[in-house]
Amino acid sequence: MAHFTKATSVKDWLNQRLAIEKVEKVMASEYWIPKNINFLWAMGLILMITFVLLLVSGIFLLMYYQPNVDTAFYSVNYTIMRDVDFGWLWRHVHGVAASVVFLIIYIHMFTGIYYGSYKKGREMIWLSGMLLFITFSAEAFSGYMLPWGQMSYWAGMVITNLFSGGSLHADFLVEWIRGDYVPAQAFLSRFFMLHVLLLPLAILGLIGLHFAALRIPHVNNQDGEEIDFDAESKKYLAGDKVGSKVMRFGNDFLSKDMMVVGIYLIFFFYLVFYHYGFAMDPVNFDPADGLKTPAHIYPEWYFLWSYEILRPFSTDIGLMAFGFAQVIFVLLPWLDRSPNTVPASRRGLFAIWFWAMLLDMIVLTAMGKLPPSGIFSTIGLVAALTFIGLWILLPIITMFEKKV
Amino acid sequence: MGKAFGAVAAVGAVGSLVAMKRTWDPLPSVKAAGFTTLDMSIYEENKLVTEKWRGKPIFVLKKTAEMVAKQTEKQKARDIVIGGAHYMVSIGLCTHLGCIPAYDAGKEGFLCACHGGQFDFSGDVTKAPPPRGFDIPPFKIDGNLLVLGEAGPEYMKMKETGITL
Numbered sequence: 001m002a003h004f005t006k007a008t009s010v011k012d013w014l015n016q017r018l019a020i021e022k023v024e025k026v027m028a029s030e031y032w033i034p035k036n037i038n039f040l041w042a043m044g045l046i047l048m049i050t051f052v053l054l055l056v057s058g059i060f061l062l063m064y065y066q067p068n069v070d071t072a073f074y075s076v077n078y079t080i081m082r083d084v085d086f087g088w089l090w091r092h093v094h095g096v097a098a099s100v101v102f103l104i105i106y107i108h109m110f111t112g113i114y115y116g117s118y119k120k121g122r123e124m125i126w127l128s129g130m131l132l133f134i135t136f137s138a139e140a141f142s143g144y145m146l147p148w149g150q151m152s153y154w155a156g157m158v159i160t161n162l163f164s165g166g167s168l169h170a171d172f173l174v175e176w177i178r179g180d181y182v183p184a185q186a187f188l189s190r191f192f193m194l195h196v197l198l199l200p201l202a203i204l205g206l207i208g209l210h211f212a213a214l215r216i217p218h219v220n221n222q223d224g225e226e227i228d229f230d231a232e233s234k235k236y237l238a239g240d241k242v243g244s245k246v247m248r249f250g251n252d253f254l255s256k257d258m259m260v261v262g263i264y265l266i267f268f269f270y271l272v273f274y275h276y277g278f279a280m281d282p283v284n285f286d287p288a289d290g291l292k293t294p295a296h297i298y299p300e301w302y303f304l305w306s307y308e309i310l311r312p313f314s315t316d317i318g319l320m321a322f323g324f325a326q327v328i329f330v331l332l333p334w335l336d337r338s339p340n341t342v343p344a345s346r347r348g349l350f351a352i353w354f355w356a357m358l359l360d361m362i363v364l365t366a367m368g369k370l371p372p373s374g375i376f377s378t379i380g381l382v383a384a385l386t387f388i389g390l391w392i393l394l395p396i397i398t399m400f401e402k403k404v
Numbered sequence: 405m406g407k408a409f410g411a412v413a414a415v416g417a418v419g420s421l422v423a424m425k426r427t428w429d430p431l432p433s434v435k436a437a438g439f440t441t442l443d444m445s446i447y448e449e450n451k452l453v454t455e456k457w458r459g460k461p462i463f464v465l466k467k468t469a470e471m472v473a474k475q476t477e478k479q480k481a482r483d484i485v486i487g488g489a490h491y492m493v494s495i496g497l498c499t500h501l502g503c504i505p506a507y508d509a510g511k512e513g514f515l516c517a518c519h520g521g522q523f524d525f526s527g528d529v530t531k532a533p534p535p536r537g538f539d540i541p542p543f544k545i546d547g548n549l550l551v552l553g554e555a556g557p558e559y560m561k562m563k564e565t566g567i568t569l
Contacts, residue, residue: 056475073480073499154503157501157503158501158502158503158518159503161501161502162501166535167535169569175430176425176428176430177428178430179430179431180429180431180434180459181429181430181434181436181438181458181459181460182458182459182460184434184459184480186430186431186434190428288454290459290460290461291454291456291461291505292506293504293505293517293518294517294519295517297517297518311519313533314532314533314535315499315500315501315533315534315535316535318533336529350553372518372519372520373520377520
């Protein structure tokens with residue numbers, strides 16, 4: 001057994017039992033972050049804070065929400081919105097955060113792509129990040145079912161039908177996922193469970209993995225420079241804070257981060273209080289009706305790009321294109337054949353590829369919202385083919401990239 | 405020792421997976437409540453009525469004499485004939501991703517607003533993305549009545565000839 005002495009203070013008492021000083025060093029004051037970064041490096045903390053906002057608002061919603069096909073709609077739109085004091089606040093925070101979290105995830109992702117932060121030992125960061133993106137998508141979808149409005153029901157119908165695999169006619173699989181021939185009580189209960197327990201647990205675990213994956217390769221920097229973190233941190237600790245290329249995570253980097261977080265939170269609460277409507281689809285304020293399809297079924301904005309890849313094709317090809325779009329980002333570290341870990345601007349053709357991909361996804365998103373007819377149908381088809389084409393081109397253009 | 409432990413653990417793992425899979429299966433009560441009986445004498449010509457079977461919408465359209473006269477063999481094969489009248493009876497879900505198409509009595513056809521699929525008055529597909537016409541639910545003709553959920557000889561024939569899945 002370890003030797004314990006009479007504690008001289010509360011801190012000392014805790015230190016002997018939990019080694020809090022050492023933990024603080026490992027987690028904050030001697031966790032080293034490069035100095036050569038910009039505001040885009042704050043997206044991780046913004047995501048963490050948004051996740052906490054979702055968790056807290058979700059806990060309060062959970063106290064009044066009823067996962068029952070007869071009462072779910074009214075428990076949300078009547079009990080929470082009108083009866084519960086400040087119930088509207090939790091709902092609007094939850095709805096707005098669920099939407100905004102995807103905006104930040106996309107910025108976070110494209111920052112990583114731009115600066116090559118998925119290469120040279122950082123593959124696990126990218127992989128765990130993509131797993132987080134997938135679980136967040138599942139979390140968003142399962143949460144969307146819960147108010148049991150028309151969009152909940154029909155999005156549930158359409159998305160679960162994807163699992164029939166087109167011509168494979170795996171209806172048994174669809175019925176198994178739903179627990180019924182159509183989305184009904186069994187469906188609502190199990191998606192409620194997924195939304196409030198299993199998926200949040202998975203997300204927490206994956207966040208742990210994502211952070212752990214960051215420790216050994218460290219955070220990337222604006223020039224993709226390979227920093228000797230041991231040497232630079234020694235320099236810093238020896239007193240040469242100006243000459244060192246690194247700074248402490250806590251509280252130096254955090255204080256810069258919190259500045260960006262502060263600006264973000266002003267924007268976030270502006271949306272919550274004055275502009276929450278974008279996160280509340282009007283069609284979902286009609287209770288679910290299995291005998292009436294809404295005129296247009298479209299997902300929330302953050303799924304539109306992949307929905308638009310599904311739409312212009314016949315069922316089987318559409319499903320294959322959709323499946324391709326869902327997994328292809330995961331493979332990015334291996335499809336990018338170039339050894340360069342520098343910003344896209346210094347990588348020749350890859351810079352064009354990056355902006356073309358970003359633009360194409362914006363076009364897909366816009367077309368996904370518009371009705372599938374006439375010119376929009378054609379633009380959507382071209383954009384979907386461009387998406388697939390760009391991914392096929394990626395290994396080729398990066399293979400011939402000059403070493404910088 | 406390791407192998408023995410592994411074998412026991414594998415049996416347990418498979419057992420729990422089976423239990424988990426079965427727990428997610430539709431309940432017996434859901435499976436049992438699967439029959440709907442329709443009185444076919446009440447429908448009006450070229451007026452679409454939506455009935456309900458297993459929570460799904462069922463389209464019933466009594467065809468006009470004109471429709472019956474002009475329809476092709478392929479369209480005719482989908483007909484359910486009761487008391488001399490021809491009916492289109494099918495599951496009213498687009499075979500693409502399950503939206504409910506709307507019927508236009510003037511154009512005598514269906515349009516799905518989700519992804520733009522179209523069907524004719526016999527429920528056959530006329531414009532992609534839907535891969536095939538409406539599915540026809542298992543049915544049995546009983547005089548003037550139509551029982552949905554039970555497979556009669558007319559339904560079995562349609563299934564064998566590949567008219568419905």
